[in-house]
Amino acid sequence: MRKCRAARHFKGIKVFQHHRKGEKGWKEFDAIEEEGLLDEEGGYKGIPRRCYLLAFIVGFFVLFTFFALILWGAIRNQKPIVTVKSWLLYASRPINLSYDVSTITSSVFSGIIRITVLPEPKFEAVLDRFSSCYPISGDAVFTKPFCLEYKWDKRGWGDLLMLAHPLHLHLLWSTDCSVTILGDFKYNSIDGEVKEESYSVIIEALVKDVDALNSSTISTTSSYFYGKLIARAARFALIAEEVCYPEVIPAIRQFLKDMIEPWMDGTFGANGFLYDPKWGGIVTKQGSLDPGADFGFGIYNDHHYHLGYFIYGIAVLAKIDAAWGRKYRPQAYVAMNFAIPVVPSGKTRQQVAPVHFGMRIIL
Known part of the structure; x- marks a missing residue:
């Protein structure tokens, strides 16, 4: 029977073995020291558990107080709204x-x-x-020039109640006698209506953004990102009108001219709009060479985004500069025609092919 004995406190443990005669004995070896873990005679016993508990409680209250002060500082100037x-x-x-x-x-x-x-x-x-009356579908109908009508397929009985944006209401009020406007019935957005006392803050930001407009620093040649810059600047003009601050409109007008005219005249060398006679649509120069360029504009992807930004900018510029609008009216109509999914009744895409808009025909 093999036996082993070790020092009680596991300090420099020596292991011994009795063996039979003629048998080779195991060598003595030092075991791992574990002194203190099983010390029963007054050695070091570590930190008592109650000290750990006390440290945890103190730490918890310190962290709680710290975060409570942060939250209090964040909301102390705000009144809760219920x-x-x-x-x-x-x-x-x-x-x-x-x-x-x-x-x-x-x-x-x-x-x-x-x-x-x-x-x-x-x-x-x-x-x-x-x-008792509800819509199940809707459609935008272009039946005559300069006219956009909304049609709804409805179910139930009685008249249909629909919401409209303030701009739509203004147009409906003056042009459509078949529509009744409930003047005092309205829903506000989450932020509510802009109050005149807030105009000064808007004007300050507007002036800063308009001062930063500089067509000579524009590096993008993508029809998508270029169009977004045009639409952004056009939006500044409408904001200026809304807050009654026309002082910035001349700078916006010049920026829009410098940005849009090269595409209208076909002089924007790095890119441009081309007419595709095979499919009867508009593609970009870059898109005609690379299907992935301009987010697939050359393979007729997302035309409503790209052309929509340009048309928005053209419309605003024509609004603030009527002479410019008359000059570039043919190009504007071409862009609008190819941004909608349906050509005028009785005509084909080829019959309304762009002879303006600075376009070249690709074969």
């Missing part, structure tokens, strides 16, 4: 709802459910009046 809204639910057939604190349930239901927020209690009667 908004309570009423929501109305309209169903096409009777529905039984049951609810608890967090859940609303119902039995099996098949039909139409419409949910709306009630902006003010006085408008509940208006919503009730139009609750």
Whole structure:
């Protein structure tokens, strides 16, 4: 039977072995020192557990106080806003709802459910009046020059109640007698309407952005990113009109001219719009050479983005400079024609091919 004995405290342990006669014995070796872990005679015992607990509690309160002070500093100048809204639910057939604190349930239901927020209690009667009619699809219709009509396919009975942007309301009010405008019934965005006392802040930022406009520093030749710069500057002009600060409009007008005219005249050497007679559409110079250039513009991808930015800038520039608009009207109409999916009735793309817009025909 083999035996081993070791020093009690595992300090410099020596292991011995008794063996049979003629058997080679194992060599003595030093084991790992573990003194202190099993020391029972007053050696070092480490930090007591209660000290760890005390350190944890103190650390927790220090961190809690630190983050509480950060949060307090962040919100101390802000007043909490509590908004309570009423929501109305309209169903096409009777529905039984049951609810608890967090859940609303119902039995099996098949039909139409419409949910709306009630902006003010006085408008509940208006919503009730139009609750039986709802749209299932919509379309933008171009039936005559300078006219855009929205058509909806609807179900139910009665008149259809739809929302419109302020610009649409202004146009509808003066041109469409078949539409009734509910003047005082409106929904505000999350930020609400811009108040005149905020104009000074907007003007300050506007002046800074307009001062930074410089067409000579533009390095991009991509129709997409170039178009975005045009649309951005055009937006500045409309913001200036909205906040009644026309002083920046001359600088914006010049920037738009310098940016747009090379594409209109076909003198923008690094890129340009070309007419593709095979498919009857517009491609870019870079896109005609590389399918991946201009985000696939040469293979008819995302035309509404690229041309949309240019058309937006052209429209704004024509608004603030009528003479320029008359000069480049043919190019503007060509761009608009090829940005929409349908050509005028009875014509083909080839019949409305761009003879302007500074385009060259590719074969």
